[in-house]
Amino acid sequence: MSSPIDSPYLVPLDGGLKIKALTSQPPDDVPGKKRCKKNLAEEIDYLDELQRRLYAEDRRALLIIFQAMDAAGKDSTIRAVMTGIDPSGCQVFSFKQPSKLELDHDFLWRTTRALPERGRIGIFNRSYYEETLVVRVHPEYLESQRINLPPELNDLWQQRFASIRQFEQHLALNGTVILKFWLNVSKEEQRMRFLSRLNEAHKHWKFSIKDVEERAHWDDYMKAYHETLAATSKPWAPWYAIPADNKPYMRWQVAKIIRKTLQSMAPQYPQVDKDELQQFNQMRHLLEHETSSS
Ligand code: ATP
Numbered sequence: 001m002s003s004p005i006d007s008p009y010l011v012p013l014d015g016g017l018k019i020k021a022l023t024s025q026p027p028d029d030v031p032g033k034k035r036c037k038k039n040l041a042e043e044i045d046y047l048d049e050l051q052r053r054l055y056a057e058d059r060r061a062l063l064i065i066f067q068a069m070d071a072a073g074k075d076s077t078i079r080a081v082m083t084g085i086d087p088s089g090c091q092v093f094s095f096k097q098p099s100k101l102e103l104d105h106d107f108l109w110r111t112t113r114a115l116p117e118r119g120r121i122g123i124f125n126r127s128y129y130e131e132t133l134v135v136r137v138h139p140e141y142l143e144s145q146r147i148n149l150p151p152e153l154n155d156l157w158q159q160r161f162a163s164i165r166q167f168e169q170h171l172a173l174n175g176t177v178i179l180k181f182w183l184n185v186s187k188e189e190q191r192m193r194f195l196s197r198l199n200e201a202h203k204h205w206k207f208s209i210k211d212v213e214e215r216a217h218w219d220d221y222m223k224a225y226h227e228t229l230a231a232t233s234k235p236w237a238p239w240y241a242i243p244a245d246n247k248p249y250m251r252w253q254v255a256k257i258i259r260k261t262l263q264s265m266a267p268q269y270p271q272v273d274k275d276e277l278q279q280f281n282q283m284r285h286l287l288e289h290e291t292s293s294s
């Protein structure tokens with residue numbers, strides 16, 4: 001199993017998270033927009049080579065999960081990271097409100113079907129974590145899940161945390177490296193981004209009344225995030241809480257953590273054995289001496 005990489009944004013692995021310690025702001029010495037973009041491009045170049053190796057090695061997978069409040073920049077961050085990855089080696093899945101079929105199964109079913117194969121990178125835009133976030137903020141959603149609830153609802157969230165920890169540990173033991181990002185946007189920055197969606201015609205399509213309604217539950221969401229991150233940041237599946245009020249900085253930091261994680265996995269091109277090498281030499285000989293009539 002790989003270990004989390006060192007980062008100021010790594011959420012403590014012992015449950016001792018203080019949500020106030022997490023910031024939505026970049027550090028004071030944050031480079032300018034141009035420099036952040038250049039740094040991001042450098043990280044993406046690295047990613048490209050590492051992803052080829054992961055694909056060729058074909059023994060492990062990388063699962064990257066994104067969770068965030070609306071307008072934090074999940075989509076654009078995923079797009080930025082994807083530009084550096086061969087599309088055949090990477091798949092993105094977005095999880096919205098569950099369908100009737102999905103509601104007929106346990107809460108890990110729909111995401112399990114979308115897990116990356118060996119050699120691939122899988123990106124989840126939202127995930128089973130919605131089950132301890134949006135569903136916790138709106139427990140009325142549980143009705144459509146048709147499960148037997150424990151007498152104390154709080155026990156349900158604790159059971160889900162335990163299921164998630166065990167599930168992720170199982171994946172990690174079986175060759176899937178897991179990375180989880182919470183893009184931490186502030187309430188004020190979200191307000192500004194919603195306003196710019198309303199004020200600029202080319203952004204109207206991004207505006208959703210539902211997003212503003214959810215904003216009214218901000219404190220409940222923060223509480224749910226706090227408990228979720230604290231309960232599920234583990235050595236085999238760490239959370240990184242990335243400041244999201246400055247988008248160029250955020251994208252660079254996400255790419256850096258992905259690159260460092262892949263680097264620590266050190267994927268290797270497979271070596272051919274002696275017999276294969278001998279066959280290759282014969283093939284080379286044949287090809288070198290091939291004439292147009294043969
Ligand atoms: P974008 O707005 O950028 O297209 P999005 O991920 O916000 O992307 P929406 O269709 O706006 O997509 O919202 C999806 C909604 O589905 C979110 O409000 C999310 O909380 C909700 N959702 C996701 N999973 C579940 C779940 N298991 N149960 C209930 N709601 C869920």
Ligand code: MG
Binds near residue numbers: 070208211
């Ligand atoms: Mg949305």
